Amino acid sequence: MRKLWGGRFEGATDALIEKLNNSLPFDCRLWSQDIEGSLAHVQMLGSTGIITTEEAEQIAAGLCSIREELQTGALSLPPDAEDVHTAVEGLLRERIGPLAGKLHTARSRNDQVATDIRLYLREAADSLNAHLLHLQSVLLQLAKQEIDTILPGTTHLQHAQPVLLAHHLMAYFWMLERDRERLADCRKRINRSPLGACALAGTGFPINRQQTARQLGFEQVLPNSIDAVSDRDYALELLSVCTILGVHLSRLAEEVILWNSPEYGYIELDDSVTTGSSIMPQKKNPDVAELLRGKTGRIAGSLITLITVMKGLPLAYNKDMQEDKEPLFDALDTLELLLPAAARMLNTAKFRRERMLQATSGDFSTATDLADFLVRCGLTFRDAHDLVGSVVQQCIKQGKGLEQLDADALLAIAPQLGANAAEAAALLKPSASAASRTSEGGTAKQAVLQQIKLAEEKLQV
Numbered sequence: 001m002r003k004l005w006g007g008r009f010e011g012a013t014d015a016l017i018e019k020l021n022n023s024l025p026f027d028c029r030l031w032s033q034d035i036e037g038s039l040a041h042v043q044m045l046g047s048t049g050i051i052t053t054e055e056a057e058q059i060a061a062g063l064c065s066i067r068e069e070l071q072t073g074a075l076s077l078p079p080d081a082e083d084v085h086t087a088v089e090g091l092l093r094e095r096i097g098p099l100a101g102k103l104h105t106a107r108s109r110n111d112q113v114a115t116d117i118r119l120y121l122r123e124a125a126d127s128l129n130a131h132l133l134h135l136q137s138v139l140l141q142l143a144k145q146e147i148d149t150i151l152p153g154t155t156h157l158q159h160a161q162p163v164l165l166a167h168h169l170m171a172y173f174w175m176l177e178r179d180r181e182r183l184a185d186c187r188k189r190i191n192r193s194p195l196g197a198c199a200l201a202g203t204g205f206p207i208n209r210q211q212t213a214r215q216l217g218f219e220q221v222l223p224n225s226i227d228a229v230s231d232r233d234y235a236l237e238l239l240s241v242c243t244i245l246g247v248h249l250s251r252l253a254e255e256v257i258l259w260n261s262p263e264y265g266y267i268e269l270d271d272s273v274t275t276g277s278s279i280m281p282q283k284k285n286p287d288v289a290e291l292l293r294g295k296t297g298r299i300a301g302s303l304i305t306l307i308t309v310m311k312g313l314p315l316a317y318n319k320d321m322q323e324d325k326e327p328l329f330d331a332l333d334t335l336e337l338l339l340p341a342a343a344r345m346l347n348t349a350k351f352r353r354e355r356m357l358q359a360t361s362g363d364f365s366t367a368t369d370l371a372d373f374l375v376r377c378g379l380t381f382r383d384a385h386d387l388v389g390s391v392v393q394q395c396i397k398q399g400k401g402l403e404q405l406d407a408d409a410l411l412a413i414a415p416q417l418g419a420n421a422a423e424a425a426a427l428l429k430p431s432a433s434a435a436s437r438t439s440e441g442g443t444a445k446q447a448v449l450q451q452i453k454l455a456e457e458k459l460q461v
């Protein structure tokens with residue numbers, strides 16, 4: 001295929017160098033954004049009189065018919081083209097002849113590629129947002145369903161205090177809500193137009209950048225042509241958002257893996273989202289969760305790749321920046337798979353409420369409740385902490401859980417409780433403990449219902 005820059009060259013490019021240089025194998029997926037950008041550009045060329053309106057119409061008609069045929073598969077991009085821009089222009093020349101050469105007036109591939117990527121990322125951000133909303137709605141649904149389920153909340157992976165499963169699940173809801181906020185914020189900076197920056201310095205042709213920006217749905221025009229073609233910070237931002245989101249998914253995945261193990265037995269993953277072993281017939285492996293956890297590595301890797309590419313680059317465009325696409329596409333493709341997979345995994349899981357409750361028995365996770373109670377009876381928190389520590393020690397010696405102590409047993413260990421022993425004993429049940437934590441954002445049922453109400457408002461878009 002004819003090169004866009006062949007004029008000053010006598011010799012042909014080495015085949016190996018061509019392989020290194022060409023980006024079509026991966027930028028081919030930008031073809032529809034490339035045509036969209038070209039359509040806006042050519043209309044502007046026509047309406048500003050840079051080319052005649054008849055020429056603009058012919059070029060636009062050619063581009064539209066190419067778009068249609070690429071969509072249906074009747075046409076494909078010429079595989080030997082250097083990049084997607086060359087490929088589309090080549091198809092246009094085949095279709096409308098030398099007039100195709102006017103399309104690139106007052107434009108460079110530098111502003112063209114930046115425009116294409118921004119259009120692509122804008123769509124990708126909207127798609128991620130939709131997937132996130134779906135996963136959030138699954139979490140919300142589960143939280144409502146499990147509003148009375150109690151499990152041991154942990155710190156250091158040690159039983160800490162009983163919490164509602166709904167509360168635990170909603171923690172992930174809010175992580176994803178912040179991921180959506182970050183995404184929306186980053187989208188604002190993606191949605192600005194570099195078109196018309198040309199190679200780096202703008203152009204002497206009387207172009208109208210506001211017009212192309214408006215037509216492409218960009219919110220504003222980037223005010224500096226050098227900056228417009230040379231930065232990829234919006235791509236880095238999106239990759240950062242993706243990485244943080246990946247980290248959130250990996251934490252959820254890790255808990256699912258633990259909870260699905262026989263040692264925990266808190267959940268049972270459905271056959272449709274698990275796989276077997278080729279040697280051990282009894283196995284049912286949580287591969288989906290493991291891939292959610294594992295693929296976070298490649299998303300973070302994509303961020304590191306592009307941030308390293310950009311570091312120290314002089315202004316303006318450098319070919320290094322062609323390396324922006326593969327990490328972006330890989331991270332976005334990965335999340336397009338992971339987010340619905342996570343939703344399906346949770347949607348089909350069975351939550352084993354009795355196992356969760358059983359796990360709280362004998363785990364001393366209501367010890368803080370007893371200490372808090374003693375504080376209300378007038379002890380300092382330090383003294384209360386010491387006293388409860390000795391109660392726990394006695395229980396361990398007697399092979400009993402805290403919740404098994406009745407008023408008399410409690411009084412025998414902690415005579416300081418006096419007339420309050422019965423009330424204290426009642427607090428030692430996990431359900432009573434959870435119910436008592438009524439502070440805003442706490443684990444008591446009313447508090448969790450309150451946050452569920454807030455969450456529902458967030459989903460009403």
Ligand code: ARG
Binds near residue numbers: 027083113321
């Ligand atoms: N394939 C190139 C890229 O993705 C397009 C821009 C080429 N510009 C240039 N001056 N060689 O970055």
